[in-house]
Amino acid sequence: MSNEAVESIQAKAQVDFECLEDACKGIVKFNLVDVAKKSFNVSCPSCRKLYDFNNDLREKLNKLLRLIMAVREAESILGDCNVSVNVPGGEVKIPYALLLTRLNTMITLNVGGKKVDFHLWVEPSSPDTFR
Ligand SMILES: [Zn+2]
Numbered sequence: 001m002s003n004e005a006v007e008s009i010q011a012k013a014q015v016d017f018e019c020l021e022d023a024c025k026g027i028v029k030f031n032l033v034d035v036a037k038k039s040f041n042v043s044c045p046s047c048r049k050l051y052d053f054n055n056d057l058r059e060k061l062n063k064l065l066r067l068i069m070a071v072r073e074a075e076s077i078l079g080d081c082n083v084s085v086n087v088p089g090g091e092v093k094i095p096y097a098l099l100l101t102r103l104n105t106m107i108t109l110n111v112g113g114k115k116v117d118f119h120l121w122v123e124p125s126s127p128d129t130f131r
Contacts, residue, residue, distance in 0.1 A: 013120070014121040016119050024044060027045070028045070
């Protein structure tokens, strides 16, 4: 991954999840790019619980990052891509760009035996890409 590519996505691939401490409703946030760093860990802003993801989890998050990078690279053609849904009476086309910008992406992963929903916040690199 080139430095330039990493930088272009850096500010835009934020992940958050709800703290796993039962009584805590804190939202833990981190940048997806940082997961690749050896020293990566993140703490809850509310209860200060420290999260140190294991290799398996980090590998999955890294795969997610590569998926986002691939989508980013294809951005110029996404305006021409549609997802079509069959409904009674015909077919509805949903622009792919709309799926990426208006719907929330979420990945559910296992953290210490618990299923955790990681919410992903990604923006297109240019506001002009998806009109
Ligand atoms: Zn917490």
